[in-house]
Amino acid sequence: MTRLHPTLAYHLSATLGWKRLRPLQEQALRQLNTDSDALLVAPTAGGKTEAVLFPMLTAMDHQGWTGLSVIYVCPLKALLNNLEPRMRRYADWLGRTVGVWHGDISSSRRQVMMRDPPDILLTTPESLESMLISTGVDHRRLLADVRTVVVDEVHAFAKDDRGWHLVCVLERIAHMVGRPLQRVGLSATVGDPSGLLSWLQGSAERPGRVVASTAEADIAPxxxxxxxxxxxxxxxxxxxxxxxxxxxxxxxxxxxxxxxxxxxxxxxxxxxxxxxxxxxxxxxxxxxxxxxxxxxxxxxxxxxxxxxxxxxxxxxxxxxxxxxxxxxxxxxxxxxxxxxxxxxxxxxxLTEEDLLVAAGLLQLWSTGYVESALPPPNPRHIIVQQLMALALQEGTIGDAVWAEWWNGHHLFETDNARPLLTHLLSAGYLSQDGHSIFIGGKAEETFGQRHFMDLMASFTAPPEFTVLQVGKEIGRCDPMLLTRATHGPRLLLLAGRSWQVDWIDWKRRRCHVVPIEGSGGVARWSTSSSFGISFEFARAVRDVVLGQDPPVRLTRRATDALAAARIELAEVAYRDHTAIVRSPDEVLWWTWAGTRVNATLKASLGTLADPCSRPDDLYIRLRGDLDATTWREAGRSLPYLVDPDVDPQAVRGLKFNAALPQDLATATLAARLADHPNTRKVLKEPRLFHHGLRPSANR
The missing domain is CATH 3.40.50.300 (P-loop containing nucleotide triphosphate hydrolases)
Structure with missing residues (x-):
């Protein structure tokens, strides 16, 4: 792929008036080839879609690809819908076709694509899973000619379990078609692009390269x-x-x-x-x-x-x-x-605390730091989901060959997956007859509703009520808004307008509303727990408290508020030390280390930590009777690090946790809440114990 297809080149110039390609697009034409995987990295609006599509369309024509040969995966259905017209225009110039397949696409449109597959299919990981396990889709015929998978916004997938789910599904497709699939990721700037590419490649032993845009004019924002x-x-x-x-x-x-x-x-x-x-x-x-x-x-x-x-x-x-x-x-x-x-x-x-966090983010950004985009560890729940999904896909799987479906991917090595398979069999999620394994009654009971729809997605959605005005859907609201005590009419805030609840259909989870003049509506949704800010982020906030202004324009209000915050926090922030501050009401250890580190410290300190408190981004609460002498004695034997405690409610929010042993579900979440490497850094730092206003050094 050293040059652009002449038909594409003609239309880009004559039809669209392009004078030249973007730098990343030029680089991709020179460096992408079908024998290697790639990660294309550029800022938002850097032309990544065209950078991958132009070489793919060129190869499709030069090499005579037929059938569905390119799968283009996006994290959002709206993004797929947004991309389709643009991609269809490019493909039309070469006589190629583009299709979209996701949950909002009608059955009739899917039937058309199954009869006559498009050359390029835009879809989501959940829809790929649905194709594999649905009895209404001949997935072997539909996917037989797939050669390349493009993963748009791959960093968005990699940050959570959807990334693991996607990689596992791609392994099953590669096994089914009998050849490795070329994998091309598109990403905004990330901290570890090579690591992200390696993760995306999965089990494939193929060459890979990072293609990053280096020629864009770098004008300071x-x-x-x-x-x-x-x-x-x-x-x-x-x-x-x-x-x-x-x-x-x-x-x-x-x-x-x-x-x-x-x-x-x-x-x-x-x-x-x-x-x-x-x-x-x-x-x-x-x-x-x-x-x-x-x-x-x-x-x-x-x-x-x-x-x-x-x-x-x-x-x-x-x-x-x-x-x-x-x-x-x-x-x-x-x-x-x-x-x-x-x-x-x-x-x-909005607040002084928000100002410090924002200033810390801008300070960290100014150093050139960008977080790595790698998925959370220990996705045991995804492994059990994949084992059940494979049983649905194949009807029966052999007890000696099931792992081959993931082509040697490390998640399905014997030590990782065999104990989980054994549990699924013993708990009835899978059943076995001789050497054949098939879906069990417990899986049908737990996940079988609506043709195993719940088994197709790796994320959970909290229950919400559909809000309707004269039969037209406006959106969805938290059930708590409909059950909480209220005086007078029940008012909701949705789509930026206030509505009065007319009547509620509890059985069908629908709320019918009428518009009102003025304001007064209430908006509320349940939120998933946040892991808070990282170690690097928290240390950047400390740098701001210690006097470092981020290299951006600060308004007078921001400057004055930062000055006040620095005075207030002067005795808890140090460049080379952490501080333990005892006041009449509490003892706080100001670690400036982020939520994961502080959660790990709290769990590891045992009785030295306040058992009733939750870790903050910047400090942890210690036992109220702790003094400098007690701390000095305890500090001679620093704790063995353990993973943070896990709220049972959080375990219930882990998708597919029902199919995991309770201890493994808890261990999965605990490992994701922990940060052992940076916790060790904090424990090696000197600590100052403040009793009143006089600091005393304590190691």
């Missing part, structure tokens, strides 16, 4: 940090700035999206909302209207962090801060697409 105090003040700032421009505002929760959207609408701002609990039609209407407007705001959770096209953006505004540099880079990259435009972001911190 325009980043500003402000401290606004309240969400209402944030709305006033947003409403007063950047008139005539398109602004995308990121928030860290659906509740804040709703409240900010309602407040902005009350200030006369044209505003649209996007988050996971809004209906597909509601989000699509908002995104379409936003892409066609010129003076408006769209308020979103991370749903618009990925590459969904909402047109050219003028401004990015962030309420507080995202929880990683990688996420910040992704959001920052949504701007600066037009010639002469600079990437920009205005961060509005």
């Amino acid at each position: 325009d980043v500003e940090l402000d401290r606004v105090g309240t969400l209402a003040n944030a709305a006033k700032v947003i409403a007063s700035l950047h008139h005539g421009q398109k602004r995308l505002v990121f928030c860290d929760s659906r509740r804040i999206v709703e409240e900010l959207g309602e407040t902005l609408r009350g200030l006369g701002v044209t505003v649209f909302l996007s988050h996971a609990s809004l209906s597909v039609d509601e989000r699509r209407r908002a995104e379409d209207a936003f892409s066609q407007s010129s003076d408006c705001v769209i308020v979103s959770t991370s749903t618009l962090e990925l590459g969904i096209d909402v047109g050219d953006l003028d401004r990015i505004i962030q309420i507080n801060a995202p929880w990683s540099v990688s996420s910040f880079l992704q959001r920052l990259g949504r701007t600066g697409r037009r010639p002469g435009q600079v990437r920009n972001c205005l961060l509005l911190a």
Whole structure:
């Protein structure tokens, strides 16, 4: 693949008016070939889709590929829908076809694709799993000609169990078609691209290369940090700035999206909302209207962090801060697409604590640090899901050959998977007759509803009620909003508007509403537990407290608030030490080490830690009667590190935990909450014990 197909080259120039390819696209044409895997890395809007598609279409024509030869996997259905028209246009020029297959695609459209498979199929990991285990899909015929799998936004998959699920499904497809599949990942900037590529390759022993965009002009972005105090003040700032421009505002929760959207609408701002609990039609209407407007705001959770096209953006505004540099880079990259435009972001911190976290993120970003994008360890629950899925896919599997379906992938080595298979057999999730293993009655009872639909996805979705107005879906709400005590009419806030509950269909989990004038609605959703900030992130916050200003523009309010925070925290932050501070009410160990380290320390310290407290990002609470002498004696024998304690409720939230022994389910979550390497770093650091205002050194 040393050059672009001449038909593509002609249409890019004559039809689209392209004068040249983007740097990453040029590099991909030179470096991608079908005998090796690759990871293409570029900022948001760096042209990654075309960078992989142009070489694939060229190879498809030159090498005479037939049938479904390229699977293109995305993390979001909306992203698939967004990409289809663009990819279809390129493919049409060469007489090739593109299809989309996900949960919202009708059965009739799927039947057409099964009869006449497209050359390129856009889909999700869950839909691939569905194809393999569904009795209504001839997956061997449909997937027989697959050669290449492209994984878009691969870093988004790698951060959680969807990544493990995807890799396992690809192994089964490769085994079924009898050849390794070329794997090409597309990613924003990550801290360990080679490690990410190696993970994506799975068991395949193929050469691989990272193709990173190096020729893009590196113009310093325009980043500003402000401290606004309240969400209402944030709305006033947003409403007063950047008139005539398109602004995308990121928030860290659906509740804040709703409240900010309602407040902005009350200030006369044209505003649209996007988050996971809004209906597909509601989000699509908002995104379409936003892409066609010129003076408006769209308020979103991370749903618009990925590459969904909402047109050219003028401004990015962030309420507080995202929880990683990688996420910040992704959001920052949504701007600066037009010639002469600079990437920009205005961060509005609500509280002093939020300001410190935002400043710490910007300080960490300024050093060039980016988190690695590797999935969580010990996915035992994914292994049991895969064993049951394979039994459904094949009907029966041989007790001596089942592991071959994953081609020697380390997850399915004997020590990892055999004990889990034994448990599934003994618990009735799988059954055995001679040398044949097949799905068991317990699996049908637990996961068999709706044709084993629950076995196809590696993530859980909390129960929600569908909210309808005159039969039209607006979105979904938390059941707690419908059961909590209230005085007067029950009001909901959804899609940036207040609604009065008319009646509730408890059996069908539906809530019928009518619109009301004004505000007063309440927004609330259950949230999954967060692992908080990392060790590196927490240490960057400490650097800010110690006087390091991030190299961005700080408003007067931000500067004054940072100065006040530095005075307040002066006796708990040190460059080369951690501090244990005893006050009349409590004893806090200021580790500045992040949530995972502090959770590991709390578990490992045993009786020295306060058993009733939860670890904070920056400190842990120690036993109330602890003094310098007691600590000095205890410090002579530093603890053996153990994984953090796990809340039983959290175990119940682990998908497929029912098919795991309870101790292994708990151990899986505990290992994911721990950070042993950085905990050892903290334990090696000197500690100062503050009794009153006088520090005493204690090792």
